Amino acid sequence: MIAKPPSTRHHALLAALAGLMLAAAAHADDDARALAAPPLPRYQQECGACHPAYPPGLLPAASWQRLMSTLPRHFGTDASLDAAAQNEITLWLDQHAGTARKVRRNPTPPAEDRISRTAWFVDEHREVPASTWRLPAVKSASNCAACHTLADKGDFSERHIRIPR
Amino acid sequence: MKPQHRSRRTRGAAVAITILLNAVEAVAATPTELLAAYRQAAGVAAVPARGQQLFATPQGRDWSCASCHGALPTQAGKHASTGRPIGALAPAFNAERFTDSAKVEKWFRRNCNDVIGRECTAAEKADLLSWLLTLTP
Numbered sequence: 001m002i003a004k005p006p007s008t009r010h011h012a013l014l015a016a017l018a019g020l021m022l023a024a025a026a027h028a029d030d031d032a033r034a035l036a037a038p039p040l041p042r043y044q045q046e047c048g049a050c051h052p053a054y055p056p057g058l059l060p061a062a063s064w065q066r067l068m069s070t071l072p073r074h075f076g077t078d079a080s081l082d083a084a085a086q087n088e089i090t091l092w093l094d095q096h097a098g099t100a101r102k103v104r105r106n107p108t109p110p111a112e113d114r115i116s117r118t119a120w121f122v123d124e125h126r127e128v129p130a131s132t133w134r135l136p137a138v139k140s141a142s143n144c145a146a147c148h149t150l151a152d153k154g155d156f157s158e159r160h161i162r163i164p165r
Numbered sequence: 166m167k168p169q170h171r172s173r174r175t176r177g178a179a180v181a182i183t184i185l186l187n188a189v190e191a192v193a194a195t196p197t198e199l200l201a202a203y204r205q206a207a208g209v210a211a212v213p214a215r216g217q218q219l220f221a222t223p224q225g226r227d228w229s230c231a232s233c234h235g236a237l238p239t240q241a242g243k244h245a246s247t248g249r250p251i252g253a254l255a256p257a258f259n260a261e262r263f264t265d266s267a268k269v270e271k272w273f274r275r276n277c278n279d280v281i282g283r284e285c286t287a288a289e290k291a292d293l294l295s296w297l298l299t300l301t302p
Contacts, residue, residue: 051247076246078278082271139248146248 216296
């Protein structure tokens, strides 16, 4: 190998760094794309009436199937739908389930089919203190928009997190 | 409760009410029309005070209607477990309320199950809606 003058080494290092950053950006994009399923108005309207209309990519298909078949007993409430809405939403969830990178990597259904019980969710939120979860403005892990200011647009990027005090 | 004998006219009204209340697809209605339909189906007069009591009192379970709709349904409420905002329930404060019979029936079914552990009767729905209609700005 021929020794390169320092300036060339410097350039090579910069190029390598730029490459790494591009790769990271591509990964982030990948997730953003995966989460942005073509919206289903009925899903927004029905499921989004009580909680954020969670991106379907965040749970594996098996979890969505189970949730959709037990709606009359949905985390302590009756969330039953008429047959037409039930079928339309089930089909759409099935088509767009599990597309998030973290779910593709580990498609095991989380405990109780709760997004908040997936390993990646627990890991990503490990720095959030218990006192923050208890704030009236937060109250529940289902209240994504309390901190993720663009959650309703499917954007959970760090840049748009604002944790209430 | 079904009356034993009905005139043809009452039967005709009953059929219209059944269509209105059992529609799966959205059927546009006004709150007053829906109240009339529930009152007809109940066969008794609606009592607003009874509706208010039903709304405010837990029925042997964790929640009352007020747990999510707020003590005064003239203002926005908040879902008791998720914190999701819920628009005011009283029609005079929220023009969308009680204008779609399928939606009204869906929410009565779910919420009565959550609060009382069974579906509400037509009389209970009439009581409740008659009370909500007394709330005006």
